[in-house]
Amino acid sequence: MKSVSSRLARCRPLLGTFVEITAAGQDADVVEKSIEAAFEAVRRVHHLMSFHDPDSDVSRLNRARPGEAIVVDAWTRDVLEISTELERTSKGSFNIGVAPALQRLGLLPCSQEPPPALAMPAATAAIELLADKRVCKREPECRVDLGGIAKGYAVDRAVEALHGYGIQGGVVNAGGDLAAFGDEDQVVAIRDPRDPARSLCRVAIKDAALASSGPTFDPLDWSAPRRCAILHPRTGASVRGVCGASVRASSCLIADALTKVVMIQGVAALDVLEHYKASALLVMASGEVAVTGAWRGAYAVAT
Amino acid sequence: MSTWVRWSAPLVAAIALTAPVHAVQYLTIGAAQKLAFPAATRFAEAHVVYRPADIAAIQRISGQPVRTRGEQVWKALAGDRLLGFFILDYVIGKHLVIDYAVSLEPDGRVRRVDVLEYREAYGGEIRNPSWLAQFVGKRSESVLEVNKDIRNISGATLSSRHVTEGVKRVLALYEVRLK
Numbered sequence: 001m002k003s004v005s006s007r008l009a010r011c012r013p014l015l016g017t018f019v020e021i022t023a024a025g026q027d028a029d030v031v032e033k034s035i036e037a038a039f040e041a042v043r044r045v046h047h048l049m050s051f052h053d054p055d056s057d058v059s060r061l062n063r064a065r066p067g068e069a070i071v072v073d074a075w076t077r078d079v080l081e082i083s084t085e086l087e088r089t090s091k092g093s094f095n096i097g098v099a100p101a102l103q104r105l106g107l108l109p110c111s112q113e114p115p116p117a118l119a120m121p122a123a124t125a126a127i128e129l130l131a132d133k134r135v136c137k138r139e140p141e142c143r144v145d146l147g148g149i150a151k152g153y154a155v156d157r158a159v160e161a162l163h164g165y166g167i168q169g170g171v172v173n174a175g176g177d178l179a180a181f182g183d184e185d186q187v188v189a190i191r192d193p194r195d196p197a198r199s200l201c202r203v204a205i206k207d208a209a210l211a212s213s214g215p216t217f218d219p220l221d222w223s224a225p226r227r228c229a230i231l232h233p234r235t236g237a238s239v240r241g242v243c244g245a246s247v248r249a250s251s252c253l254i255a256d257a258l259t260k261v262v263m264i265q266g267v268a269a270l271d272v273l274e275h276y277k278a279s280a281l282l283v284m285a286s287g288e289v290a291v292t293g294a295w296r297g298a299y300a301v302a303t
Numbered sequence: 304m305s306t307w308v309r310w311s312a313p314l315v316a317a318i319a320l321t322a323p324v325h326a327v328q329y330l331t332i333g334a335a336q337k338l339a340f341p342a343a344t345r346f347a348e349a350h351v352v353y354r355p356a357d358i359a360a361i362q363r364i365s366g367q368p369v370r371t372r373g374e375q376v377w378k379a380l381a382g383d384r385l386l387g388f389f390i391l392d393y394v395i396g397k398h399l400v401i402d403y404a405v406s407l408e409p410d411g412r413v414r415r416v417d418v419l420e421y422r423e424a425y426g427g428e429i430r431n432p433s434w435l436a437q438f439v440g441k442r443s444e445s446v447l448e449v450n451k452d453i454r455n456i457s458g459a460t461l462s463s464r465h466v467t468e469g470v471k472r473v474l475a476l477y478e479v480r481l482k
Contacts, residue, residue: 010329013467032338270306270307289309292308
């Protein structure tokens with residue numbers, strides 16, 4: 001029995017970002033295997049829920065005729081179900097039917113004709129979840145994009161894979177959407193959404209998830225124009241009043257999804273945050289920064 | 304009932320000074336090779352130096368510019384049996400570099416992509432190009448001053464587009480020189 005603890009970190013490009021997985025345990029071989037299994041979970045989510053991959057569940061659903069039942073993976077069904085619940089709880093701010101609007105703005109690729117300009121259909125009305133992992137869409141124009149939630153779900157599934165190997169402590173970080181577990185506090189720097197070259201603050205998290213949203217950022221090209229892919233569901237235009245949001249929650253799926261709700265609703269998102277026992281930091285376009293009381297109480301900003 | 308609290312950030316300046324760059328070496332070349340091809344008994348160097356026609360062909364097939372004179376390639380072998388190719392590549396931004404490896408099956412399908420070394424600046428020094436220029440092409444053990452406390456950054460979504468484009472270029476290299 002080896003007594004020395006091994007801590008390994010690995011990184012792969014997946015989900016359109018860099019996924020870093022860190023794990024610690026007694027046996028280096030077991031730690032390495034656990035990280036492989038965790039990446040496999042991320043890769044599986046990527047394969048099932050990619051908007052770009054023509055074989056993904058999402059693409060098959062988007063190609064389906066209205067009323068045609070499609071069998072999807074249990075994981076996809078999970079995410080669709082939670083997405084529709086989030087849509088209800090957030091009064092329509094969280095909307096997986098955002099794809100046509102993103103396509104019109106050139107933020108998602110178009111293999112089919114871009115749909116005519118119309119308000120985003122509510123996914124709860126456009127998609128029907130049937131028994132036996134079957135899903136069908138009711139509206140022909142409906143195209144699903146799980147980009148606002150799949151990354152968080154992938155982080156949660158990766159953490160679950162690490163737990164399956166008895167890993168004592170670890171961090172899964174998918175391009176800034178992350179979850180940490182174990183005895184140690186993990187210090188996370190939060191990037192300033194107004195200027196990615198600066199960090200706004202640091203927070204310490206433990207047995208929790210943290211996700212952030214803001215304009216997309218390219219680590220290799222700072223001068224590239226940055227665009228915000230979060231749209232207001234009623235207007236179909238990019239959000240303006242808020243330029244960045246970070247949310248802490250017990251699962252990364254919820255944290256990831258709620259960053260979009262906070263970006264869209266601003267300070268009015270408090271009810272939804274409380275419903276999910278989440279806390280948030282919000283950077284307004286005016287430069288003002290606000291945090292929820294729970295955020296301030298849960299972790300004093302580490303210096 | 305919780306409310307929002309206005310928050311000012313007096314720490315920004317201090318953090319910009321103490322956290323100049325986030326750099327991690329995940330894997331050495333040897334470790335990445337073993338991870339990608341656990342069954343391999345040896346890795347034979349098969350480095351490629353481009354001929355002028357190769358560069359044109361790779362650019363045409365991949366749609367990506369070729370900025371190097373060649374590519375570091377190893378054949379993963381079990382005895383004499385070819386298990387695949389291990390290609391070490393870089394994506395280069397204005398100031399930062401990411402080292403990564405593409406492992407291919409013998410028929411050219413991507414087996415996996417691993418990041419070997421990642422560097423990212425998020426301190427105030429990014430504004431000074433000459434400060435950053437010293438890191439280009441260097442490995443982390445050389446000169447990087449890494450803030451050990453910070454391993455994680457959350458913020459605007461990071462794009463791995465450049466790596467995706469690099470993999471396209473590596474696949475074109477396979478078509479032109481390894482197939």
